[in-house]
Amino acid sequence: MSAAARPRFAYVPPPELGDAAIRRVPVAIVGAGPVGLTAAAEFASLGRETVLLDEDDTVSVGSRAICWSKRTLEVFDRIGVADRIAGKGVVWNRGRLFHGDREVYAFDLLPEPGHRRPAFVNLQQYHVEDFLIDRVAELGRTDIRWRSRVTAVEQLADGAARLTVETPDGVYRLDADCVLAADGVRSAVRRAMQLDFKGRVFEDRFLIADVTMKAGFPSERWFWFDPPFHSGRSVLLHRQADDVFRIDFQLPAAADPDEERKPENVLPRLRQMLGPEVDFALEWVSVYSFTCRRMKKFRHGPVFFVGDSAHVVSPFGARGGNGGIQDVDNLCWKLDLVLSGAAPDGLLDSYDDERIPAADENILNSTRSTDFMTPKSAVSEDFRAAALELAARLPFARQLVNSGRLSLPHVYRATPLSTRDAEAWDGGPEPGAAAIDAPVRDNAGLAWLLERTGGRFTLLWFADEAPAVPTFANLEALRPRVDLVTVVRRGAPDAAAVVDPDGTAFRRWSAVDGTAYLLRPDQHVAARWRWPSIDDVTKALQRASGSAVAEGGLRSAGG
Amino acid sequence: MADLITEPNLPDPDGFYDRLIRAHHGLDDAASRRMNARLVLLLANHIGDPEAIGQALAIARGEPGEASTRTP
Numbered sequence A: 001m002s003a004a005a006r007p008r009f010a011y012v013p014p015p016e017l018g019d020a021a022i023r024r025v026p027v028a029i030v031g032a033g034p035v036g037l038t039a040a041a042e043f044a045s046l047g048r049e050t051v052l053l054d055e056d057d058t059v060s061v062g063s064r065a066i067c068w069s070k071r072t073l074e075v076f077d078r079i080g081v082a083d084r085i086a087g088k089g090v091v092w093n094r095g096r097l098f099h100g101d102r103e104v105y106a107f108d109l110l111p112e113p114g115h116r117r118p119a120f121v122n123l124q125q126y127h128v129e130d131f132l133i134d135r136v137a138e139l140g141r142t143d144i145r146w147r148s149r150v151t152a153v154e155q156l157a158d159g160a161a162r163l164t165v166e167t168p169d170g171v172y173r174l175d176a177d178c179v180l181a182a183d184g185v186r187s188a189v190r191r192a193m194q195l196d197f198k199g200r201v202f203e204d205r206f207l208i209a210d211v212t213m214k215a216g217f218p219s220e221r222w223f224w225f226d227p228p229f230h231s232g233r234s235v236l237l238h239r240q241a242d243d244v245f246r247i248d249f250q251l252p253a254a255a256d257p258d259e260e261r262k263p264e265n266v267l268p269r270l271r272q273m274l275g276p277e278v279d280f281a282l283e284w285v286s287v288y289s290f291t292c293r294r295m296k297k298f299r300h301g302p303v304f305f306v307g308d309s310a311h312v313v314s315p316f317g318a319r320g321g322n323g324g325i326q327d328v329d330n331l332c333w334k335l336d337l338v339l340s341g342a343a344p345d346g347l348l349d350s351y352d353d354e355r356i357p358a359a360d361e362n363i364l365n366s367t368r369s370t371d372f373m374t375p376k377s378a379v380s381e382d383f384r385a386a387a388l389e390l391a392a393r394l395p396f397a398r399q400l401v402n403s404g405r406l407s408l409p410h411v412y413r414a415t416p417l418s419t420r421d422a423e424a425w426d427g428g429p430e431p432g433a434a435a436i437d438a439p440v441r442d443n444a445g446l447a448w449l450l451e452r453t454g455g456r457f458t459l460l461w462f463a464d465e466a467p468a469v470p471t472f473a474n475l476e477a478l479r480p481r482v483d484l485v486t487v488v489r490r491g492a493p494d495a496a497a498v499v500d501p502d503g504t505a506f507r508r509w510s511a512v513d514g515t516a517y518l519l520r521p522d523q524h525v526a527a528r529w530r531w532p533s534i535d536d537v538t539k540a541l542q543r544a545s546g547s548a549v550a551e552g553g554l555r556s557a558g559g
Numbered sequence B: 001m002a003d004l005i006t007e008p009n010l011p012d013p014d015g016f017y018d019r020l021i022r023a024h025h026g027l028d029d030a031a032s033r034r035m036n037a038r039l040v041l042l043l044a045n046h047i048g049d050p051e052a053i054g055q056a057l058a059i060a061r062g063e064p065g066e067a068s069t070r071t072p
C-alpha cells in the first residue's frame, strides 16, 4: 500500500483537555497495532469498555507481518473478524524447500481436513490492522484515540496507573486500573518505567522487498538455501493479497543497509531471481537486522506488556504478531474476571507464568532458525550442507533443516491454573493446550466445534447418545459461570448438543462416553476427566479462576 | 543385523542440531575436524552393528545404490 493510499483516522480532541479533574477508567490500551487492536476487540466482545491510545492516525507502513497462524485466526473468529481476513488473504499450507538449483522436499502444514481454519493465511499487516479497526468500531465499547502519544506512566498509591498523553492540542492525564502496553518494540511505556529488555542481536541483515507481480507463482512458501541467483545465502518467497509477493534476501553481515536498499541495487537482484520475462514493480524495500529479546517480567503491577513491547523475535517462524495475539488471548479474560470481582488478583500473575515460557519458546525457535540460515563457521556450514544433501533422500534429515518453525499455540504446561490428569490419556489436548477444532452438526446445520467455545468457561461433555447423561443434569448448577456443550455420537442436535457425525471430534479429543473437558475462556484446556463429578468440575473451575494462586490486589500489587 | 534407521529417530531434532553446533563453538577448523572424527568413532562404537555402519558409510560417501537401506 503506498503511503498515499493508507487510511487516515480522525483525531478528535479529547474531552479531558483543560479539565482539572483526572478521569479514571478500568482499562487503557496503549498502541493500536495488531495486538492492541485485538485486545480492544476481545474486551469489547466480553462486554467491557476500554480506551485505546495510539500516537499515529493510520495503519502500519512497510514490510511487516504477513503470516497469520491458525490459532490467531481462531482468536480472530472469536472477535468476529476472521472471515474478512481469511477472505482477503491468501491461504497456504504447502512449503517447498530448495538447495542450489534443486528442490529438496515439500511439506504440508495441515495434512488433515476438518478444521475451519488453515495452518496459515497470508495478509499484509496493514490490511489486518485496517480490518481490526473496522471491527473494533463495529463492536463499540472502545474509545479509540488517534494522535495520542503516551509519554509517561506513574504508579499511584492505590495501585492504579496514571498515563500522560500528548495530543496535537495539548497534554492530559488519564488514570487506569490496568494498562495494556501494546506500544511495540520501542515501547514508550517500558522506557518510561525503566524496565529491561534483554536478548540477542543478530549481525546478519536481510533485505525485505514487497513486489507486485502477476507471475503465476502458486500460493506456497518457497525457501532457497544457496540458490543460483543469490549464491551462498538464503531467500524466501511468500505470496500476499493483491498480487504482492514478499521476498527476503539474506545479506552479508557487512552489507551497508543504505546501499542495499537503493532501487539500482535491489532491481537487478530481483530480475535475476524472477527471470527476464516477469513484470514486477517494487512496493516497498527495507533492510532489517533482527533481535530476540524479552522483558524479565510482563506484569508490573497494573501494567501488562503484550506483543512486541514485551518480546521480539526474528520473523522466521512468524512468531512475532502471532505470539502477541496469544498474549492478549491469554490476558483479556483474566483481567475481565478480576475487574468484575469474579476472580482474585493473583489470577493475573498467571499471565507471566503462562506467557513467559511461551515467549521463550518463540525466541528459542526463531533463534535456531536464524542460526541455521546464517552459519557462523566452516563446520556449521558443512553440517548444514550435509543436512540439505541428505534431506533430498532421507526423511530424518528433513527434520534437521530449519527454514523457520512456524508458530503453533503454546501449551501452558507449568501453570497453576491447570488441574493435573487423574487418569491415563493416550491423546487429546492435554491440560494447558489449545482446543482442537472438528466439524460438527448443530441445529442450524454444519458447524465447527470451536465456534461453541470461547469467551466463557465451557464444559465439553462427550456422550454416545443424546439426550445427555444424568450427571449432566447436576452440572446445570454450574450454568452461571460455565457454558455446557455436549458432543454426541448419535441423535439430533439441540441448543446444548452438537453431533459428531463421523467421529472426528471424539477421535481428536480422545473421547469416549463420559469424557469431559473444562475449557477456559481462551479455549485452552483447564482440566479433563472420564465421568467427572460436579465436585471435580467445581474445583477445576476455581483453580482455573486463580483460587490456587497467591492473593494480592490489582490495586496493591507493587511494580 | 539391522538396517540403518533413516526415518526420524531423534526426539528433539532442533535441540540436537543446536547442541551439535554449540559443541564446536570456539574451535578452529582443524580442531572441529578432529572433534567430528572423534564423534564418528564414538557413535560408530555405540551402534556396533557392521551392517548399519556399512550402510551409513555408503550413504555418506554418496556411492551408487546409496539410498537403499535394505539388507542385501
Ligand SMILES: Cc1cc2nc3c(=O)[nH]c(=O)nc-3n(C[C@H](O)[C@H](O)[C@H](O)COP(=O)(O)OP(=O)(O)OC[C@H]3O[C@@H](n4cnc5c(N)ncnc54)[C@H](O)[C@@H]3O)c2cc1C
Residues within 6 Å of the ligand: A030, A031, A032, A033, A034, A035, A036, A053, A054, A055, A056, A060, A063, A064, A065, A066, A067, A068, A125, A148, A149, A150, A151, A182, A183, A184, A185, A187, A188, A189, A208, A288, A306, A307, A308, A309, A315, A318, A319, A320, A321, A322, A323, A324
Ligand atoms: C519483516 C517482518 C516480517 C514479519 N512477519 C511476521 C509474520 O509473518 N507473522 C507475524 O505474526 N509477525 C511477523 N512480524 C512481527 C510483527 O510485525 C510484530 O510482531 C507485530 O507488529 C507486533 O504487534 P504489536 O501490536 O505488538 O506492535 P506494533 O505493530 O509495533 O504496534 C505498536 C503500536 O503502538 C503505537 N505506539 C507506539 N508508541 C506509542 C506511544 N508512546 N503512545 C501511543 N501509541 C504508541 C504505534 O503507533 C503502533 O500502532 C514481522 C516483522 C517484521 C519486521
